[in-house]
Amino acid sequence: MPNIIVLAKQVFYTQDLRIDRTNKKLVTEGVARVISESDKNAIEEAVRLKEKLGGKITVLTMGPAQAKEALREAIAMGADEGYMLTGPEFENSDAHATAAALAAGIRKIGQFDVILCGETSEDQYSFQVGPRVAEILNLPQITYAVKITLQDGKALVERSLEDSYETVESKLPAFITVSREINEPRLPTLMAIMAASKKPMTAWTVADIGLKPNELGREGSLTEPLRSAVATGERKRILIQGEPKEAADKLASTLIGEGVVKVT
Amino acid sequence: MTAAEKYDGVWVFSENPAVARELLSKGRELSGKLGTHLAAVALGENVSETSKELISFGADKVYAVQDPSLKAFEVHPYSDVLTEMAKAYRPDVILIGATRSGLELAARVAERLKTGCCTECSKLGIDPDRKCVVVDRLILGGNITETLIIRNKPQIFTLPKGAFQPLRKDPNRTGEIVQVQPKTAESPVKVVGRKPKQFAGVRIGDAEAIVSFGRGLKKKEDIPIIEELAKTINGVVGCSRPVAEDLKWLPIDQYVGLSGQKVAPKLYLACGISGQIQHITGIQNARVVVCVNTDSKAPIFEYADYGIVGDLYKVVPALTEAFKQLSSHK
Numbered sequence: 001m002p003n004i005i006v007l008a009k010q011v012f013y014t015q016d017l018r019i020d021r022t023n024k025k026l027v028t029e030g031v032a033r034v035i036s037e038s039d040k041n042a043i044e045e046a047v048r049l050k051e052k053l054g055g056k057i058t059v060l061t062m063g064p065a066q067a068k069e070a071l072r073e074a075i076a077m078g079a080d081e082g083y084m085l086t087g088p089e090f091e092n093s094d095a096h097a098t099a100a101a102l103a104a105g106i107r108k109i110g111q112f113d114v115i116l117c118g119e120t121s122e123d124q125y126s127f128q129v130g131p132r133v134a135e136i137l138n139l140p141q142i143t144y145a146v147k148i149t150l151q152d153g154k155a156l157v158e159r160s161l162e163d164s165y166e167t168v169e170s171k172l173p174a175f176i177t178v179s180r181e182i183n184e185p186r187l188p189t190l191m192a193i194m195a196a197s198k199k200p201m202t203a204w205t206v207a208d209i210g211l212k213p214n215e216l217g218r219e220g221s222l223t224e225p226l227r228s229a230v231a232t233g234e235r236k237r238i239l240i241q242g243e244p245k246e247a248a249d250k251l252a253s254t255l256i257g258e259g260v261v262k263v264t
Numbered sequence: 265m266t267a268a269e270k271y272d273g274v275w276v277f278s279e280n281p282a283v284a285r286e287l288l289s290k291g292r293e294l295s296g297k298l299g300t301h302l303a304a305v306a307l308g309e310n311v312s313e314t315s316k317e318l319i320s321f322g323a324d325k326v327y328a329v330q331d332p333s334l335k336a337f338e339v340h341p342y343s344d345v346l347t348e349m350a351k352a353y354r355p356d357v358i359l360i361g362a363t364r365s366g367l368e369l370a371a372r373v374a375e376r377l378k379t380g381c382c383t384e385c386s387k388l389g390i391d392p393d394r395k396c397v398v399v400d401r402l403i404l405g406g407n408i409t410e411t412l413i414i415r416n417k418p419q420i421f422t423l424p425k426g427a428f429q430p431l432r433k434d435p436n437r438t439g440e441i442v443q444v445q446p447k448t449a450e451s452p453v454k455v456v457g458r459k460p461k462q463f464a465g466v467r468i469g470d471a472e473a474i475v476s477f478g479r480g481l482k483k484k485e486d487i488p489i490i491e492e493l494a495k496t497i498n499g500v501v502g503c504s505r506p507v508a509e510d511l512k513w514l515p516i517d518q519y520v521g522l523s524g525q526k527v528a529p530k531l532y533l534a535c536g537i538s539g540q541i542q543h544i545t546g547i548q549n550a551r552v553v554v555c556v557n558t559d560s561k562a563p564i565f566e567y568a569d570y571g572i573v574g575d576l577y578k579v580v581p582a583l584t585e586a587f588k589q590l591s592s593h594k
Contacts (some may be wrong), residue, residue, distance in 0.1 A: 012404065014404060014405030014542070015405065015540070015542060017380050017404055017405045017541075019407055019409070026404065026407055028316070035541070036525075037438070039324050041505050045529070051426070069491050079558075094380065095381070096374070096375065096378075097378065101373065122405070122523075123403060123404050123405070124403055125384055125402075125403065125522065126371075126383050126384070127367040127368070127371065127383050127384075128367075128370075128371035128374070128381060128383060129371075130371075131339075131368050131371035131372040131375065132371050132372070132374070132375040134372070135372050135375035135376055136373075136375060140340070140452035140453045141339055141340070141372060141453070142453055143364070144364055156456075159363065160364075160461075161364050161461075161590075162363060162461075162469070163362055163460060163461055164458050164459060164460050164461055165459050165461060166455055166457070166458050167455070167456050167457035167458070167460070168453050168454060168455050168456060169453070169454045170452055170453045170454070174452075174453075180273075180523070181516070182515075183343065193327065193419045194569070200570045213325060221380075221415075222374075222378070222379055222380030222381075222414060222415055222416050223380040223381075223382060223412050223413070223414050223415070224412060224413050224414070224415055225410055225411065226398070226409045226411045226413060227410075227411050228403075228408050228409065228411065228414060229408070229409050229411075230408065230409070231402055231407055231408065231541070232405060232409075235553060235566070235567055235568055235569045236568075236569040236570070237565065237566065237568065237571070238569065238570050238571070239565070239570075239571050239572075239573065240570055240571065240572050241419060244572075244574050244575070244578040244579045244582045245582045245585075245586075247572045247574065247579065247582075248579055248582035248583040248585070248586045249582075249586045249589075251554065251570055251572060251583060251589065252586035252587050252589075252590055253581060253586075254570065255531060255552065255570075256587075256590060258552060259530075260473070260530040260531040260551060261473060261497045261530075261531055261587065262497075262498060263496065263497065263498075263590055263591035264407045264586075
């Protein structure tokens with residue numbers, strides 16, 4: 001019966017994020033905070049493995065106070081308990097500092113056979129935290145899983161690469177990141193969400209996981225953000241005027257002139 | 265700083281030879297600005313031909329590492345070798361191709377070297393004061409560009425496929441090939457099988473022209489309007505995320521966007537696509553972007569080189585006709 005730890009991050013629902021064009025600011029007001037998509041697939045996969053094999057699912061997250069909602073949702077989906085790393089020291093951690101914090105949290109949780117998380121987070125899109133945690137804990141790293149079988153103390157995993165599916169085998173414990181195509185996460189019922197509030201959820205501070213504040217946040221990060229700005233395209237933005245036929249003729253000649261279309 | 269502590273040189277690595285050539289092109293530019301050499305790392309069972317090829321595409325030096333255990337990419341042996349080499353030769357910068365394999369390699373190696381890594385960089389240059397690499401990357405669904413540097417050495421970056429044109433091959437170019445004897449350990453993860461992906465649709469990742477459509481196309485039966493244009497310009501059909509994920513009109517590997525296919529065609533023609541940032545992020549490396557949309561306020565016009573405000577049901581067939589006319593005039 002496997003002990004599974006799932007790492008999950010709460011993020012803004014990125015599809016609803018937009019830029020206010022008058023003041024060129026990101027609008028986050030009213031934008032929902034959700035579990036990052038492929039992390040949700042990781043929770044779902046853990047629940048399916050538990051349904052088959054039994055065992056226990058522990059969810060670990062790092063974030064501000066409202067990240068508790070993510071734990072509650074994970075428990076409503078079928079996880080047994082949740083831990084969150086929270087406090088000002090954790091803020092502004094890069095992939096390295098985040099991985100250091102999560103690895104320390106995992107060590108404190110203790111027992112596990114498998115650690116699962118999404119292949120990347122919806123907000124940062126760095127693809128780094130999973131492999132970095134795996135490295136810190138010196139675990140076999142299996143990324144982009146689309147099928148996971150646990151048997152005889154081993155994991156058999158099908159991975160999705162650009163042009164192929166690769167099947168790999170590893171001893172447990174192992175660290176596995178999952179791709180979105182692995183499953184369709186369930187929607188927890190309202191009853192399950194209410195019941196989840198009663199399940200154990202524990203908040204840990206930096207001292208609880210035995211790290212020093214300077215190992216986290218901006219100070220503990222290895223990358224340094226210099227500035228951020230509203231993203232703008234660097235395109236020509238030429239409007240081609242005229243009735244459909246006229247505009248289409250102009251556009252076709254322009255594109256052939258630019259050498260980006262070869263008509264045969 | 266003593267000589268032993270000095271970090272020097274720009275390295276490139278990709279397990280994909282086409283991507284390695286692209287990285288060499290960007291690497292030349294960076295090594296020129298930093299006043300240092302450009303080296304490529306070749307890992308494999310036999311890399312003598314690859315090494316010569318890397319020199320002909322711009323490398324000053326190739327670290328050639330040959331071992332049967334390095335025959336195909338596997339993250340554990342490749343990380344072991346790259347980490348040991350970085351410790352021994354101390355490059356200032358390592359550029360890694362942002363393939364699925366390259367991404368997991370970059371993160372694992374960076375953590376073992378306790379250094380920073382920036383993945384999915386959209387822009388990469390040199391900060392003249394700090395003499396280090398400075399990158400832009402898109403975060404928060406592509407709404408925000410973050411500009412970053414890496415505090416430690418080596419500085420590791422991943423760069424997407426198709427973002428740079430390779431240099432012209434120069435078979436007379438000379439360079440140094442350094443043979444490196446790898447220390448390999450048995451990988452804890454064994455590959456037991458590989459099967460090629462059956463692409464349900466067309467492969468849009470390698471296409472030179474893509475005609476893509478979004479919710480502006482009203483019904484599935486109308487897709488031939490798009491296909492006809494794509495066929496005329498020797499291109500393929502792509503779509504936006506909702507068309508594949510919600511409507512399921514096209515296979516999932518045919519949608520373009522941050523979470524879907526990131527494409528780098530010569531021409532990207534977006535029909536009836538509003539231009540959600542999620543979509544725009546997938547077409548950053550397209551050479552020319554064209555859009556057709558009824559709504560002149562749609563964000564796609566901000567991210568296009570050429571735009572036509574109009575009904576795709578009229579404009580797209582007119583475009584197909586226009587290209588056909590131009591080709592028959594030849």
